[in-house]
Amino acid sequence: MSATETELRELSYLGAVNEALHQIMAEDPDVFCAGEDVGASGGVFGSFGGLQKKYGELRAVDTPISEQAIVGLGIGAAVAGLRPVVDLMFMDFIMVAMDQIANQAAKLKYMFGGKTSLPLTITTNAGAGLSAAAQHSQSLESMLAHVPGLKVVMPSNPYDAKGLLVASIRDDNPVIYAKTKTLFGTKGPCPEDLFEVPLGVANITRPGTDATIVTYGRMAGESLKAASILSSEGVDVEVIDLRTLQPMDSETIIASVKRTNRCVVVHEAVRFAGMGAEIAAQIQEEAFDYLDAPIGRVAAPFSPVPFSPVLEGAYVPDAKRIAEGVRAAVQRG
Amino acid sequence: MEITNEVLKDLHYRMIRIRFFEEAAGKLFENSEMPGFLHLYVGEEAVAAGVCAALRPDDQIGSTHRGHGHLVGKGGDLPKMMAELMGKADGYCNGKGGSMHICDLDLNMLGANGIVGAGAPIAVGAAFANKYRGNDTVAVVFFGDGAVNIGAFHEAANMAAALQLPAVFVCENNEYGEYTPRSKTMAIDDVVDRAAGYGMPGVIVDGMDSVAVYEATTQAVARARAGHGPSFIECKTYRYYNHHGVQIMGFKYRTDEEVDMWKTRDCIEGIERDMLAQGVMTQDEIDTIRAKVQADVDEAVEFGRNSPFPDVDTLMDDVYTVAGANS
Ligand SMILES: Cc1ncc(C[n+]2csc(CCOP(=O)(O)OP(=O)(O)O)c2C)c(N)n1
Ligand SMILES: [Mg+2]
DSSP states (O other): OOHHHHHHOEEEHHHHHHHHHHHHHHHOTTEEEEETTOSTTOOSSSTTTTHHHHHOTTTEEEOOSOHHHHHHHHHHHHHTTOEEEEEESSGGGGGGGHIIIIIIITTHHHHTTTOOOOOOEEEEEEOOOSSOOTTSOOOOHHHHHTSTTOEEEOOOSHHHHHHHHHHHHHSSSOEEEEEEGGGTTOEEEOOSSOOOOOTTOOEEEEOOSSEEEEEOTHHHHHHHHHHHHHHTTTOOEEEEEOSEEETTOHHHHHHHHHHHSOEEEEEEEESTTSHHHHHHHHHHHHHGGGOSSOOEEEEEOSSOOOSSHHHHHHHSOOHHHHHHHHHHHHHOO | OOOOHHHHHHHHHHHHHHHHHHHHHHHHHHTTOSOSOOOOOTTOHHHHHHHHHTSOTTOEEEOOSSOHHHHHHTTOOHHHHHHHHTTOTTSTTTTSSOGGGOOBGGGTBOOOOSSTTTHHHHHHHHHHHHHHHTOOOOEEEEEETTGGGSHHHHHHHHHHHHTTOSEEEEEEEOSEETTEEGGGTOSOSOTTHHHHHHTOOEEEEETTOHHHHHHHHHHHHHHHHTTOOOEEEEEEOOOSSOSSSSSOOSSOOSOHHHHHHHHTTOHHHHHHHHHHHTTSSOHHHHHHHHHHHHHHHHHHHHHHHHSOOOOGGGTTTTSSOOTTOOO
16 A cells, blocks of 8 residues: 555544554564453444454453452553553543552552563543543543653544554553543544554644644544634634643643743643643743733533533533633733 | 232332333433433342332432432332433432432432442441441442452442441342453352352342342341341342443344343243232233333323423532532
């Protein structure tokens, strides 16, 4: 297949994830997947489809409903030299396994004086929008990004979904790779070869001059929609898709804000102590003199995710609210 | 144990109430009138009915993601349930919780739960409160065969036994956790084998037989009320529909023959057959009850349909309890 054909091929977000897993398992015999319903059924969302058929029960493992032991299995196997991918079906369930993630996986290398690396990938599924209510809809990335030793990845499109997963699995550190449930069916161009999108490198998905939106995950797409609304009003917005929250590409953020002088951070997670707080703090530390307006935040309000579609609709930020946030920043001073 | 005609009729009534409610919910779900995840209890009615019939109103029940049957079994208000499942303002949780969080604390139903195994420690906490207060109220913990593999469940069961709390652990063993058969996730044939490790008496009962469940629960509850601590009941049962939603889509994780085999042991058909044979009820009387319950369910559906969606201004209500404002 020629390079252009490769470029043009469209794949769904979930299809990209599945393809990455198939290809990396073919390449590296140390990679295995484990989690609830990961094996025979191919995962409740289908990410692991076909892996057990192709690679057997030892490389696509159906585990008991035991989140702590699932993560622990990954940690132990990684210390013993394998390269595990363990799955926690919903990001909310990360809380069930938080000791293994935050006290164990994140810290072993440091506590042991560097004696081990921990090539572990924890895949999970974040976000609201499915009326799945308060225990199946959370975006908990800032809690994870707060823990030294962890990396946190949140892809927003099929291309990144594949490339970031490959980079996550090849990384020698514990990485939380959080997909967004509402993006599963989204289609986009994605190369067929095995490739990496490096961790810690943001993507300027739309260059602009009047204001910078810093975002990731589902809100990356909503922000582009907001940018096109604003463009019809004569406001030229730059959109940065962070792709990785830890490590964070602060350089790209700061450079952009120094050019546009205005910034709004957008995420689906609740506003209080969300990633926006960290990003705004970094900007004022590094680019205070360049700012023409306070840094805005568009995020979910400080409540659990409601069940009713009407409430949930009001809860999750969308292009309209993002555009309002940018207007506030642009109209100022 | 002598089973009176009243008990049989009560069990039957609870089971058809659950069955008809669930069938209606399934239809609404397939019709896109019900959002979110729906875990139906159809097939397992004998468990909730048998347990709840053996309880007093003040006894608590802790529930699971498959919780509608528990609430209906405890006497839940069908219109409020239906409205909640449809995300409406008149629902049990004002549309905030939905299927996975439905609850009625007035009926001492401590809430469905979206986190597998998480209901167990909470119900054990209620059992502790009962012991603390010195009343003879008992807390029942419902959980699936999959849930016993969660750390929280294990911790709760051990704690209940160690503290000799008035609790009854009721396992709804339907042989699957989502799409994975139990044989893949456990190396024991019977879940009840775990009970010995906690130091609790445990029994296996036919979870398709509400009378058997009722008898076992009555004994376990009596033991707990008397201050002799928790027990474990494993109910062998089966869900007729998919893990979530109604029809199995995609990966076929169980055979039609298996489903059909369990349906031949249907709990409602079974009790109706027995009641007819023993002259407890006539076919006419059964038909009358069925028609009444169906009318109640239809009314609940209409109530749900007619209830408004919650006002967006309620979004931030009830995140915290506001001092002095007891809502
Ligand atoms: C902690 C946690 N892990 C995983 C899930 C996803 N999940 C929901 S129900 C379920 C299966 C539960 O099986 P079981 O306890 O046997 O109950 P059943 O559904 O068979 O009634 C799983 C894995 C969850 N909700 N919570
Ligand atoms: Mg089960």
